Amino acid sequence: MTETQQWHLYMIRCHGGELYTGVTTDVERRFKEHQAGGAKAAKYLRGRGPLQLAYHELIGDKRAAHQREWQVKQLSRTQKLQLIAKKEQGSN
Incomplete structure (x- = not known):
């Protein structure tokens, strides 16, 4: 990975309602990895x-994302x- 990649913060909601927070350069790929459970x-x-x-x-760079x-x-x-609700309202 290069430092020019854009970093994202993400939250995943589990079946029981728990929230997991992480960072990645590719949200879609990372979410699929989590779903696969490997x-x-x-x-x-x-x-x-x-x-x-x-x-x-x-977020931008890796340091800022962390x-x-x-x-x-x-x-x-x-x-x-x-925070989740505010984002959902903004996308409607």
């Missing part, structure tokens, strides 16, 4: 399907759900 999937998500991509945002991931992981569940 070696590249996050251990946390295995057996928690079906999975739903609930949120994603373009900083944003940390910020989002510090949010309460309610705040994360508000």
Whole structure:
């Protein structure tokens, strides 16, 4: 991977409603890896399907993406759900 790639933050909603947060350069590919449940999937998500991509945002560089991931992981569940809802309202 090169430093010129655009990084994204994403959140996945599990079957039980849990939220998983991660970063990647390719949201679609990464989500498919999680869905497949193979070696590249996050251990946390295995057996928690079906999975739903609930949120994603373009961040920019890798460092900024990891900083944003940390910020989002510090949010309460309610705040994360508000972030998702705000994004959904903006896409309508």
